[in-house]
Amino acid sequence: MDAGALRALAHPLRVQLFDILSQYGPQTASSLAERTGESSGSTSYHLRALAKQELIREIPGRGSARERWWERADRAVSFDSPEALATPSGKAATQLIMNEFLGRRQQQLMRHVSEQIAAADHADDGTSSITTAHIHLTPDQAKDLIGRLSVIVDEVVAGARGHEQEPDRSPFTVRVDVFALPEDGDAR
Structure with missing residues (x-):
C-alpha cells in the first residue's frame, strides 16, 4: 500500500x-x-x-x-x-x-x-469453524504454511468475486491466524 x-x-x-x-x-x-x-x-x-x-x-x-x-x-x-x-x-x-x-x-x-x-436452535451446519492448532515450526515452515494458506484463500476469493448478489450468497469472513507464540508464554 x-x-x-x-x-x-x-x-x-x-x-x-x-x-x-x-x-x-x-x-x-x-x-x-x-x-x-x-x-x-x-x-x-x-x-x-x-x-x-x-x-x-x-x-x-x-x-x-x-x-x-x-x-x-x-x-x-x-x-x-x-x-x-x-x-x-x-x-x-x-x-x-x-x-x-x-x-x-x-x-x-x-x-x-x-x-x-x-442460540437455542443452533445446529452445526458446517458453515463455520473456529480452529486452533499449536505446532512447532521453523521460520521456513511458517513461511511455507502462510504461503499455502494464502494461495487457498486467494483462489476462493477470486472465484467468488462478482457473484456477491447471487441468491443463497451470504457474507462470510475468512480468518487465518499464524504466528509464533512468545517463548515465555506471556500473552501481552
Missing part, C-alpha cells in the same frame, strides 16, 4: 467503511451511516477520501445524483509494505489500521460465539 493510501485509511471510521464495503459489498453513504451510527455527510466525506486513493470506487450507472453507490476497488491491500514500515509515521498508521481491522474481527467472532452458537 502506498503512503497516500495508508494515510487515507489511517482513520477509524475509514477503516470501518472500507471493511464494511469489503465484507458486505456495495453501499451508499446513507446505508453506511446507518451501519456505523455516523451522519451520511460524515460517511460521504470519508468515502471520497478513500476513493481519491483508489481504495474504493463509485459504481457507475447505479444510484442517482443524490444517492451514490460505492464498492471496494479490486486491488489487493497489504499492510506489510517495506516502504510503509520504513518510517515512524508509516508504522504508526499501519498499527492504527491493523488495530481497527483486528478489533472489528474480534468483535465479529465474539458476536458469532455469543449469538449464533449460543
